Amino acid sequence: MSEKKQKHKELLWSRIKRLKALSNIDPCDKNIKPPVDSILSDHSKLAHNNTYGPLPLFYVDKLVVCRECGTQEVWTAEQQKWWYEIAKGNISSIAVKCRSCRKKNHERKAAARKIHLDGVAKKQKRKKEI
Numbered sequence: 001m002s003e004k005k006q007k008h009k010e011l012l013w014s015r016i017k018r019l020k021a022l023s024n025i026d027p028c029d030k031n032i033k034p035p036v037d038s039i040l041s042d043h044s045k046l047a048h049n050n051t052y053g054p055l056p057l058f059y060v061d062k063l064v065v066c067r068e069c070g071t072q073e074v075w076t077a078e079q080q081k082w083w084y085e086i087a088k089g090n091i092s093s094i095a096v097k098c099r100s101c102r103k104k105n106h107e108r109k110a111a112a113r114k115i116h117l118d119g120v121a122k123k124q125k126r127k128k129e130i
């Protein structure tokens with residue numbers, strides 16, 4: 001393994017270790033101070049979440065183990081803020097797949113959709129000919 005790769009791997013491991021320590025923090029707890037690199041949440045943007053449960057006060061990077069391939073990936077605080085406050089993702093939903101598996105899934109769905117729509121178009125064309 002090259003020195004650069006080794007360094008990258010070490011960096012990744014130290015980040016994963018830090019994230020595992022952060023995973024014990026409850027972002028809904030009003031009595032704890034938000035960690036250094038967390039992002040504060042905006043409850044007015046979370047208003048679409050019709051929940052009686054507590055809303056997060058901040059977002060911290062989370063470690064995600066992909067449900068499909070088992071890869072460990074970081075779901076960053078910025079990505080979480082985007083998901084909950086801009087994309088209006090449900091507050092109880094979390095990332096379960098890594099980026100590459102999500103991308104593969106999107107491509108597979110797009111291909112299936114194309115085949116379906118091509119089939120529909122063919123059928124309509126045939127109908128017109130009759």
Ligand SMILES: [Zn+2]
Pocket residue numbers: 066067068069070071097098099100101102
């Ligand atoms: Zn994956």
